[in-house]
Amino acid sequence: MTAHRKTNGDTAASFVRRHIGPSARDVTAMLEAVSAKSVDALIADTLPASIRQAAPLDLGKPLSETEAIAHMAELARQNQVFTSLIGQGYSGTILPAVIQRNILENPAWYTAYTPYQPEISQGRLEALLNFQTMICDLTGLDVANASLLDEATAAAEAMALAERHSQVKAQAFFVDKDVHPQTLAVMRTRAEPLGWELIVGDPLTDLDKADVLGALLQYPGSSGALRDLRPAISALKAKGALAILAADLLALTLIASPGELGADIAIGSAQRFGVPMGYGGPHAAYMAVRDALKRSLPGRIVGVSVDSRGAPAYRLALQTREQHIRREKATSNICTAQVLLAVIASMYAVYHGPEGLSQIARNVHRRAAVLASGLRKLGFAPQSEAFFDTLSVDAGAKRAEIVARATAEKINLGIGDTSLRIALDETTTPATVEAVWRAFGGTLSYAEIDATTREALLPEALKRTTPFLTHPVFHAHRSETEMLRYMRKLSDRDLALDRAMIPLGSCTMKLNATTEMMPLTWPEFATLHPFVPREQASGYHALFARLEKWLCDITGYDAISLQPNSGAQGEYAGLLAIRGYHASRGESHRKICLIPSSAHGTNPASAAMVGMDVVVVACEKNGDVDVNDLRAKAEKHSNDLAAVMITYPSTHGVFEEHIREICDIVHGHGGQVYLDGANLNAQVGLSRPGDYGADVSHLNLHKTFCIPHGGGGPGMGPIGVRAHLAPFLPSHPENRHPATQADAPVGPVSAAPFGSASILTISYIYILMMGGEGLKRATEIAILNANYIAARLDPHFPVLYKNAKGRVAHECIVDPRPLKVTSGVTVDDIAKRLIDYGFHAPTMSFPVPGTLMIEPTESESKAELDRFCDAMIAIRKEIAEVEAGRFKIEASPLRHAPHTVHDIADDDWKRAYTRSEGCFPAGTSRTDKYWSPVGRVDNVYGDRNLVCSCPPVSDYAQAAE
Numbered sequence: 001m002t003a004h005r006k007t008n009g010d011t012a013a014s015f016v017r018r019h020i021g022p023s024a025r026d027v028t029a030m031l032e033a034v035s036a037k038s039v040d041a042l043i044a045d046t047l048p049a050s051i052r053q054a055a056p057l058d059l060g061k062p063l064s065e066t067e068a069i070a071h072m073a074e075l076a077r078q079n080q081v082f083t084s085l086i087g088q089g090y091s092g093t094i095l096p097a098v099i100q101r102n103i104l105e106n107p108a109w110y111t112a113y114t115p116y117q118p119e120i121s122q123g124r125l126e127a128l129l130n131f132q133t134m135i136c137d138l139t140g141l142d143v144a145n146a147s148l149l150d151e152a153t154a155a156a157e158a159m160a161l162a163e164r165h166s167q168v169k170a171q172a173f174f175v176d177k178d179v180h181p182q183t184l185a186v187m188r189t190r191a192e193p194l195g196w197e198l199i200v201g202d203p204l205t206d207l208d209k210a211d212v213l214g215a216l217l218q219y220p221g222s223s224g225a226l227r228d229l230r231p232a233i234s235a236l237k238a239k240g241a242l243a244i245l246a247a248d249l250l251a252l253t254l255i256a257s258p259g260e261l262g263a264d265i266a267i268g269s270a271q272r273f274g275v276p277m278g279y280g281g282p283h284a285a286y287m288a289v290r291d292a293l294k295r296s297l298p299g300r301i302v303g304v305s306v307d308s309r310g311a312p313a314y315r316l317a318l319q320t321r322e323q324h325i326r327r328e329k330a331t332s333n334i335c336t337a338q339v340l341l342a343v344i345a346s347m348y349a350v351y352h353g354p355e356g357l358s359q360i361a362r363n364v365h366r367r368a369a370v371l372a373s374g375l376r377k378l379g380f381a382p383q384s385e386a387f388f389d390t391l392s393v394d395a396g397a398k399r400a401e402i403v404a405r406a407t408a409e410k411i412n413l414g415i416g417d418t419s420l421r422i423a424l425d426e427t428t429t430p431a432t433v434e435a436v437w438r439a440f441g442g443t444l445s446y447a448e449i450d451a452t453t454r455e456a457l458l459p460e461a462l463k464r465t466t467p468f469l470t471h472p473v474f475h476a477h478r479s480e481t482e483m484l485r486y487m488r489k490l491s492d493r494d495l496a497l498d499r500a501m502i503p504l505g506s507c508t509m510k511l512n513a514t515t516e517m518m519p520l521t522w523p524e525f526a527t528l529h530p531f532v533p534r535e536q537a538s539g540y541h542a543l544f545a546r547l548e549k550w551l552c553d554i555t556g557y558d559a560i561s562l563q564p565n566s567g568a569q570g571e572y573a574g575l576l577a578i579r580g581y582h583a584s585r586g587e588s589h590r591k592i593c594l595i596p597s598s599a600h601g602t603n604p605a606s607a608a609m610v611g612m613d614v615v616v617v618a619c620e621k622n623g624d625v626d627v628n629d630l631r632a633k634a635e636k637h638s639n640d641l642a643a644v645m646i647t648y649p650s651t652h653g654v655f656e657e658h659i660r661e662i663c664d665i666v667h668g669h670g671g672q673v674y675l676d677g678a679n680l681n682a683q684v685g686l687s688r689p690g691d692y693g694a695d696v697s698h699l700n701l702h703k704t705f706c707i708p709h710g711g712g713g714p715g716m717g718p719i720g721v722r723a724h725l726a727p728f729l730p731s732h733p734e735n736r737h738p739a740t741q742a743d744a745p746v747g748p749v750s751a752a753p754f755g756s757a758s759i760l761t762i763s764y765i766y767i768l769m770m771g772g773e774g775l776k777r778a779t780e781i782a783i784l785n786a787n788y789i790a791a792r793l794d795p796h797f798p799v800l801y802k803n804a805k806g807r808v809a810h811e812c813i814v815d816p817r818p819l820k821v822t823s824g825v826t827v828d829d830i831a832k833r834l835i836d837y838g839f840h841a842p843t844m845s846f847p848v849p850g851t852l853m854i855e856p857t858e859s860e861s862k863a864e865l866d867r868f869c870d871a872m873i874a875i876r877k878e879i880a881e882v883e884a885g886r887f888k889i890e891a892s893p894l895r896h897a898p899h900t901v902h903d904i905a906d907d908d909w910k911r912a913y914t915r916s917e918g919c920f921p922a923g924t925s926r927t928d929k930y931w932s933p934v935g936r937v938d939n940v941y942g943d944r945n946l947v948c949s950c951p952p953v954s955d956y957a958q959a960a961e
């Protein structure tokens with residue numbers, strides 16, 4: 001570090017000060033408010049001494065923001081940017097700059113949370129509805145969800161859906177041999193614990209004989225072959241089996257849709273709609289189904305309902321059938337998805353419109369046709385006559401030579417068992433095509449070959465004849481000015497972290513620092529295909545190795561897998577590791593998974609996915625796990641005990657004293673301890689799960705380690721394990737993790753070996769700039785902030801759970817249920833009234849129905865905490881007015897919340913309170929008012945009248961009447 005930078009105040013210490021909200025003076029005042037002598041004294045009251053980590057966290061010397069960017073540039077230089085024509089589900093694409101800057105690089109979009117509060121999420125809900133409409137149109141199916149984690153997990157989810165709906169009772173499923181290899185591998189991982197057999201073959205010849213419940217067919221195939229799959233689909237239908245097509249969205253602009261071909265389900269990736277490959281992700285996967293299957297569709301679905309004035313309003317549909325309610329009966333554990341990437345893909349379609357997309361597809365197809373002519377001339381006829389953008393050729397003995405020449409041209413080809421694959425994309429130029437010809441041994445001119453290549457190579461029977469993207473939204477934003485304003489209009493409707501604190505318990509909505517966000521869009525990180533030769537990704541691998549080491553130091557575990565793309569996917573991977581471990585010891589019968597009743601819904605859902613049987617453990621009145629019940633159940637199931645899944649600090653926001661004892665009990669009966677690490681923000685630098693008895697955890701990098709929530713994804717859920725579980729971490733058929741073998745016992749859980757690799761840069765830079773001391777300080781202040789809120793709110797809304805010393809961990813639950821008796825106020829009323837005060841509601845009804853769970857994180861300043869507490873206290877006063885009989889709850893501003901411009905402009909105002917009481921409650925600014933664009937959204941209406949794609953514009957007019 002130069003002296004010059006130091007004098008500019010850009011030091012590592014200054015980043016820690018910027019990441020952490022409260023100043024030194026604030027900390028003093030807050031300690032006083034919580035009656036603690038010092039931060040150390042507060043922590044001593046909060047964490048049991050028995051689990052405190054002995055040695056301070058030493059992660060090396062932290063860097064300043066300037067130094068961190070220089071360091072990242074150094075890593076970036078170690079990645080080599082080749083032109084990747086590997087295909088296999090990943091394509092080069094051009095992200096329009098206006099979308100990159102105004103969505104991907106815009107905190108108004110990337111810092112938003114999952115749209116559980118629809119009134120403050122209308123902008124991103126509209127963008128997601130556009131995504132669903134685009135998917136429905138292109139696939140020709142009726143209902144689409146708002147994204148899954150990647151194409152391979154979408155295929156596994158579709159197989160599970162087919163298993164539930166098939167009329168065939170067989171436990172076998174057919175997979176096209178021309179499917180992407182990573183898709184097949186992830187499906188094998190999913191099928192094996194559930195006892196489903198996978199039959200791999202040629203759908204046009206092998207399907208008739210197969211007794212299968214359904215089939216996954218790739219369209220066009222991974223090799224590039226474009227086959228008419230109608231006979232295969234008819235054969236499946238004749239049996240009563242389900243047909244799933246994994247379809248390429250760009251190809252679908254030119255070829256017949258899965259729906260037209262008769263498919264029941266379509267899945268795939270939306271990556272090539274403007275989302276950089278990022279060495280594996282993040283990207284949005286899609287799933288669309290026939291109407292009859294819509295209520296089983298996994299993941300989140302955006303629907304249209306009406307608000308309190310009968311105007312149309314967007315919301316998440318069918319929320320009650322989500323995994324949080326179904327728990328161990330759940331069929332999918334999907335929680336965090338890929339919202340930001342789905343938004344980008346939808347905007348790519350809004351930007352280009354149907355004509356633009358078709359033109360891109362025609363260009364890519366034309367280049368591929370010219371490439372094919374040239375290759376034929378050189379003696380390498382493509383293996384399939386019909387193709388869209390990808391060719392496979394048998395290179396025979398010349399294979400190695402061709403690959404070497406391509407490498408010299410800085411081109412990566414797809415390398416199959418016997419063939420070479422060349423996948424073109426939007427970025428392919430005539431120069432690229434000529435370079436490929438040179439690699440195949442000939443010097444040809446693109447212009448000349450182009451002139452002699454005939455038009456119209458797509459088979460007549462497979463041409464698309466149906467229109468798509470007919471909705472006006474895909475036509476009205478062709479100029480950049482219109483596009484810019486459309487994105488701005490939508491983001492203005494939403495409340496994200498760039499406007500106000502989002503106090504969602506269990507979600508850890510902390511600062512996503514700008515410096516952390518910058519490198520991921522640099523070409524050296526953004527444009528790498530996940531299956532490039534490892535030496536082209538040396539910068540990435542250096543980053544992975546260091547990040548894994550740091551995460552081991554932080555958690556006390558011995559090994560990390562960076563593969564899982566969400567917390568829930570990490571749970572699934574961790575339970576697979578436990579399962580693999582038991583099996584390796586001849587104890588495959590261990591299938592019982594103990595889960596406390598307070599657990600997050602993804603826990604039992606993940607256990608069900610790996611074929612475990614969930615036994616629920618009771619909780620005590622104070623929220624702690626009932627250790628006696630746990631002991632009794634562990635004893636009862638001693639022979640078959642696989643694991644316990646426990647969250648620490650508890651979902652109730654308290655460090656339970658019994659955690660070591662719980663681990664010992666489970667180990668004593670031969671079980672493993674899965675510790676849900678979603679709440680690691682309360683532990684970093686203070687205690688380590690690997691030290692106090694846990695065997696495996698997932699770490700939500702999108703909570704504790706600063707990856708922004710993106711409005712509901714992306715995320716990353718790496719898992720840490722103790723050494724005995726390391727051999728059972730997820731493997732991958734492509735880049736192999738050094739910790740795993742080629743014949744690894746556990747297959748992949750994600751399409752890419754390192755999950756959404758590009759966003760690992762965010763967590764890496766965060767740790768790099770905080771250092772061990774800074775991270776510990778962040779944890780301490782997160783705990784102080786939570787205790788400060790608890791102390792301020794307790795007199796008004798009692799804090800439900802505290803430890804014996806009266807402390808909470810990094811979050812607290814406040815309990816308004818008694819007020820329902822005295823005033824009729826509901827937790828919903830409080831949540832919606834907070835919108836009028838300019839806040840996002842805390843977590844509602846988890847883990848305790850009817851309560852609010854508040855997590856401030858270390859990043860919120862005392863001023864913002866006070867603003868929030870003042871709003872809550874003012875709301876309590878409004879409730880007191882109802883209690884005192886000023887008006888009934890139905891007539892109160894609480895029930896009418898949130899208030900909108902329609903209220904303030906109401907010529908016929910007949911409410912029992914004034915318009916300004918409704919719209920500008922105590923302490924809110926008239927200048928900086930956040931206006932909810934819609935009134936309270938009617939959930940029941942929306943589920944009864946399920947509309948999940950853009951309705952015709954006339955419907956809007958009707959509903960508004």
Ligand SMILES: *Cc1c(COP(=O)(O)O)cnc(C)c1O
Pocket residue numbers: 334335336506507566567568569600602603647651676678679700715717
């Ligand atoms: C957030 C969370 C999860 C799930 O994480 P996702 O990334 O959304 O899948 C699991 N457990 C707990 C306690 C959580 O808070």
